[in-house]
Amino acid sequence: MQEIKLREDYIKLGQALKACGLVSSGIEAKIVIQDGEVKVNGEVDTRRGKKLVDGDIVEFNGETIKVIK
Known part of the structure; x- marks a missing residue:
């Protein structure tokens, strides 16, 4: 299990996938x-x-x- 530590009050779903390296781009995040x-x-x-x-x-x-x- 990976963890994302928030810097703000929230992170958007697409950004979280990209930050953890589960997708390579925002476009890929949008598609999945x-x-x-x-x-x-x-x-x-x-x-x-x-x-x-x-x-x-x-x-x-x-x-x-x-x-x-």
Whole structure:
């Protein structure tokens, strides 16, 4: 499980995938999110701009990201 430490109050879903190296670009992030391949807190979320806050869990391609403050 990877962790993302927040610098602000939130990070957007697309940015989180890119920051953890799970996608190589914002365009790739947009595609996998819109295709329903990404789960946030156990549910598919198709919004690239979804704001992730402390405690959120993102799952994609067998990887898990935890957002921490």
